[in-house]
Amino acid sequence: MIPPRFEYFAPATIDEAIQILDRFEGEAKVLAGGQSLLPVMKLRLAEPRALVDINRIPNLAFIREDAKSLRIGATTRTNDLNDSDLIHKRYPILSDAAYEIADPLVRNMGTVGGNVSHGDPANDLPACMIALGAIFHLRGPKGNRAIPAPEFYQDTFVTALAPNELLHEIEIPKAKAGQGNAYVKLEKRVGDFPIVGIAANLLIGSKGVIQAAGLALTAVGPTVLKAVEAERHLVGKAPDEAAFARASEIAKGIANPTSDLRGPAEYKKAMVGVLTRRALHRAADRARGGA
Amino acid sequence: MTVHGGIGQAIKRKEDARFVRGKGNYVDDVKLPGMLYLDIVRSPYAHARIRSINIEKAMKVPGVLAVVTGKDLAMANLAWMPTLMSDKQMVLPTDRVMYQAQEVAGVVAESRYAAADGVAAVEVDYDPLPVVVDPKKALEPDAPILRPDRKEQTNRIWHWEVGDREGTDKALKSSDVVVRENLYIPRILVSSIETCGCVASFDAMGKLTLWMTTQAPHAIRTVFAMVTGLPEQKIRIISPDLGGGFGGKVPVYPGYVLAVVAALKTGQPVKWIEDRSENLQADSFARDYHITAEIGATKDGKLTALRVKTIADHGYTDAAANPSKFPAGLFHIITGSYPFQKAHVEVDGVYTNKPPGGIAYRCSFRVTEAAFTIERMVDILAHKLGMDPAEFRMKNFIPSGAFPFKSVLGWTYDSGNYPAALRKAMDLIGYDALRKEQAEKRKQGELMGIGISSFTEIVGAGPSHTFDILGLKMFDSCEVRIHPTGKAIARFGTKSQGQGHETTYAQILAEELGLSSEDISVEEGDTDTAPYGLGTYASRSTPTAGAAAAIAARKIRDKGQKIAAHLLEVGPGDLEWKDHKFQVKGVPDKAKTMQEVAFAAYTNLPPGMEMGLEAVDYYDPPNMTYPFGSYICAVDIDKETGEVHIRRFVAVDDCGTIINPMIVDGQIHGGLTMGLAPALLEEIQYDENGNIQGGSFMDYLLPTAVETPKWETAKTTTPSPHHPLGAKGVGESATVGAPAAIVNAVVDALAHLGVTHIDIPMTPWKVWNILHQKGVA
Known part of the structure; x- marks a missing residue:
């Protein structure tokens, strides 16, 4: 990859990440798995001034079910959906999609949060999120907000996510019998x-x-x-x-x-x-x- | 007694010991002190006048040392260079760009990143010109002339024909049945795992060393000497390990020349490595033949005549790498496995605003296009006659007793047994049972098809009376030296790109010299050390350099026999070469091994004999070799989506004597996959403005293991009568033979709907569209 010069940050918390994003006023991009971002940087179609690497933020990668919901953290790898018995047994739509996203190398790096927040109409997970009635949890300088998946997607590569916000969790209604x-x-x-x-x-x-x-x-x-x-x-x-x-x-x-x-x-x-x-x-x- | 690693043994490849550990040495691994990096400004337009190039901003980018433009090259008379087809090609344009992604300027910098930043800072002002994308439109009278530099003011590069025009017309008119079809074989790209690149370095004495991704280092050195005026002894080309070539590393690309110019200009070594998009968008393409074929038969199914007209899209310059006499390559092998009474072929080469080429992608100079055409047309005709395609082929094959066989278009096939190969393939796949199943499935509305391709190849270019490239005869060479301890080094004029020469050449020498193949090292690719040869492409290495190895070894044996006689105190005539030893006739225990003879060659020679034990052979093959095979493919089609699933694929190949069965199988597996690729997936398309569609691996889809069926391979063996080992080439057979088998299978599945042809790649929507029109989907 031979992109132009950029700054690189590896914040330790979500809030710190948001501060950096805020500071760059739309000219910083979040780096999660990098599987969509790096190809466009490589081709110099995107030239962000800064990358905010969220991979070192603790507790952002998880798949867990509580009394009311299935919760998936933003940096959960696509392949983690494949490896999860919970997903296979109770939310097979997600393993169906995860299994067919790109190839194992991409799935090992690419994240669920990145896949759903990129706004690419050809990404596979957004349709699954809409069908499941998912809610996306975003955090920005002004605090938290929750957006139902269908309202998140506005146009090609345009979503409800502000440049200084981070999608940190996906909440899916708990699977029911039937x-x-x-x-x-x-x-x-x-x-x-x-x-x-x-x-x-x-x-x-x-x-x-x-x-x-x-x-x-x-x-x-x-x-x-x-x-x-x-x-x-x-x-x-x-x-x-x-x-x-x-x-x-x-x-x-x-x-x-x-x-x-x-x-x-x-x-x-x-x-x-x-x-x-x-x-x-x-x-x-x-x-x-x-x- | 067999030698270790002799001919016919499936030994593991010697070179893999480094490749599988990531220890290969490729061009991009070459790092020299003070080395600079070249990156290239490329045109966004397919056809435009260059108003101006402003390099000021680029020169201010930190790390950028130089920007080279066409004007700089023109001063040294280097703006244009000759192609291998005696056309000419721009190194950099002085006034016009002719295709999207064409090189416009070179930026040299201290780091790869600075070079890329410099490229982004070069400002080029273009004035777009009318674009010609369709070669048929290029031939219309009002088409813009793309090459005003030529004397002939037309977009027709050349017209070439062979055969009996009137006789073919007459034979077709008097045939009971004639079918005609338009076949387009689309533009595709080689997509080697390693892209092209080089490192150019001048030493203090002005000698150029060029590490280069080339399949033909010696010929390229000669061309470089002639183009640049550098004396040939001051050019050393080293082709190190190559990550695939497939014909794409035969041409001289502008980047190579630019790197040399940049090294000269800066006085420092310069590296140029193209990225994947550059490789896909600007390097030489393959195929792009628009074919119209007519084929006739009697009503009882005997083939009569074949007429073929073709428009060949060569982009803006004819940069194919064909033997000089044949602008359309060996396309006139198109009568294939059948004895036609009459045939006529004509081809028009045409300029368009696309990258240049016409290279032979895993192909002996257009034999892929030829085999596809004949095997498609024979199938169409069989269906028209209501005959089973296997039965129709059996009825029409050149009989096995007719070899050597002179084809109506002038080739002399060395050997063959076509019915045996097809019979074997039919038995392996269970042809009759598949036909029964197909009939059942058809009743239930399911779509299943069976396709055959019984191709004939033509490889091993070639005999000096017919074959040259820019005047250089297409021989090849081997030089063998045996050391005192009985170990040997052999060097060749060819250059492996993954074929396994280090193993197979050693096996040939082991067999011929009675040494272990482990004890023979093989070197290629360094023009300062290897004997001259024309390189590796078109399946020519075993037919030419492989033969040279055998002959060189036999020259060594001739001298060795005299030394052995001296050691055994008998006359040379009393000895015979038997069981890989020099034996006294009838006395097997009185013998000398090659090891013993080698030691004596340096220590205890007969009086008056020259020291040492070595030989060289420059082999001029008396004829081409003609490998062949029969492939059968069975497909199922999803009638709702149009997806084609290859259920089975049986490949029976005959490449004469087999040097290493494992390597041959590897070649067949790879070749079949590269035959599947254009049949189902690959095609480079352009929009009306000449913009390439899909110039990256995100859109240009290569097959993966998932699309690739389990290849079922088998062999028949019909040795070449003129090759010293009976061997023929095999590297490309499968790529040549496979596409027609797959198309024939898909068309066979749809034949009851009146379908006669589907152009490749057979995408799901092409198939669905037919099903939709026929009311099935």
Whole structure:
């Protein structure tokens, strides 16, 4: 990597990190795993004056479940989602996604916090966070605030995160009985960004009817997209092919992909339909106790 | 009695002892005292006039020592250099840039970082010009002339044809069945794990040492001498360990010349190492052939004639590395494994605003394009006739008794047994059972296909009567010296880039000399020490330098026999070389080993004999060698997404005598993966403004282990009758043969829908689009 000169800071606390970010008035970038930041610095597409390395801040990497929530710390490595039994058993959508992000080298370095806060519509974890109803906890000079995932994403690489704030924790509602979820990704080659990715989360009640649904789309719009109408359609329906096919059609309707090296827009839109059906079926299978 | 590490033994590669421990010595490992770094300013435009270049700010960047522009080079008459195809190429432009990422200026600095900062500070004012991206449009009358420097005011570089035009027309007209197809073989890039680079250093006596990523150090030294005017003995090119070449390290890139100029200008050593994006965006490309082919047969399925027209996109200069006589390389091997009555091939080379090239990517000069075309067309024709593609090939192969076989376009195939290779592949994959399964699956609406490619290769360039590069005949060489203790050193004119020469050449010499391969060290790549040769590409090392090793060893044996006779006090005629020893005929226990003879060569010679035990051979092959093979691929297609899954791939190769079976298998595995890559993934595209699409590994996707199926390999062995060991080249066979097998399999899966061809790479959306149009998806 041959970037221009920059300053480097390794703060020991979140507050210290925020002070430095504040001081550089938008010209400092947070360095977590560096897997998105360093490539753009290498190409000199980003030339931050300073990097604030948060890897030495204690207690920022954790996966734990309490009475009400699953909590994931910002510097938790993508691969930690893969290695966690808790995630595999109770939140498999996250291990689905983590397993398909880039390659093992990237997953060992890249962080969950970095993946969700970068604002790249082709990153895989944001859709999972929306489908799961996650809340992002941010801290800035004026204190803490909590933002629901769908409100966090504003435009391509534009999020609710201010330049002097740090996303330090992700809170996900605790998994319930009858809940099942899945992330399905279509990629041109393993490790690539998705052509299309679909995150689906279903809560199926004791009478076999969908009580709650979360559905979000990766890489088919300026940001990750929450398929609100499709979610609404699913609630109250039996988890069957008819309901899923209709939800897929509705989801397809909100997809607004662009043509690029990962396929023409028409294809991507069609794949939203195919993958949404597949993701919903897998989520429903898991809700019923399947793998 | 076998020698340790002789021919046919699957011994481990000697060079891996350093490679697997990270102890290789690559160009970027060369560090000299006072060494400076070169970085290059590149054009953002595909075609533009340069109004001005302002270097003031760059020269003020701390650490920057010099900025070299085209004007500086023009003063030394170095702004242009010749290509290997006798075209010319800019080292740096004086007035116009011709493709995006073209070199515009060189910045020399004390550190790599300062050099990059200097590049960012060079200000270039461009005036964009109309861009020509499509070679077909480049040939239209109103197209802008891209090379006004040439006498011929046209974008057509050359027109080349071979064969019988009228006879082919007539034969096609009288054929019962003729099919025609347009095939595009897209522009791809070699993507060696090591990018290109060099370190240039002048000593106090003005001698240049250039550590350089080159597959052909000797030829490059000669070209350098002719271009720069430096005397050839004052140029030493060292090609150290190379991390892959595949044809991409044959050309002379502007960066090499700039580093030499920068070293001369600053009086200090200069290192230039291109980064991955530069490698992808500016180095020579491969393929980019727009082919229209027509093939005819009688109604009972006998092939009659083949007609091929091709537009070859060469970018802004023809920087291919073909033998001089053949601007389209060996493309006229295109009749492949079949005895046509008539054939005609014509190719037009065309200029566009793209990087130059036309290099042979793991390919003997366009044989990949040729094999793809014929194996595709034969399949299309078989489907049209309603014949099984295997049966159709069996019916049409050159019979095994017909070798040496003279092809209708002028090649003499040395040896072959095509039905045996295909039969073996069919047995291994269980062809008939797969066909049954396919019929069942089709009834259930599932998509499964089986594809065959029975290719013929042409490698080992080449005989001096036909093959030269810039006049240099395409021989190669070996020099062997046996030390008093019976250990040996051998040097070659070739240059391994991962092929394992240190092992295989030692095996050839071990076999021929009766020494252990462990006791023979092999060196290549230093023009001050190695004998002259044309280098390693186009699978030529074993056919040429491998043969030279055998002949040089036999020269040593001739002298050794006289020494052995002296030691055994018999006449030389009483001895025979048997069981790797000089034996008295009929008396096996009265013998001398090569070790004993070697010691005597320095200590106890027959009276009047010259001291020492060494030999050199410059081998001029009498013919090319023609390896071949039959590949069968079975695919399943996801009809909802269009994804192609390779279920099985069986590769039966025949490369004549095998020196090291493990290395051959490694070559086949790598080659198959490099054949899979363009079939499914790789393509360099440009938008209408000549902007490269996907000039980094984020977008230019190489296959990984996940996409790569389990390659099932097997061999038949049909030795070359003219090579001293019976060996043929094998490095590229799989890259040449694999793409057609994969495309044939995918098209076969869709044949019942009326599909005859899909251009590579067969992306999921191309397949889905067809399924969508046919109402399947």
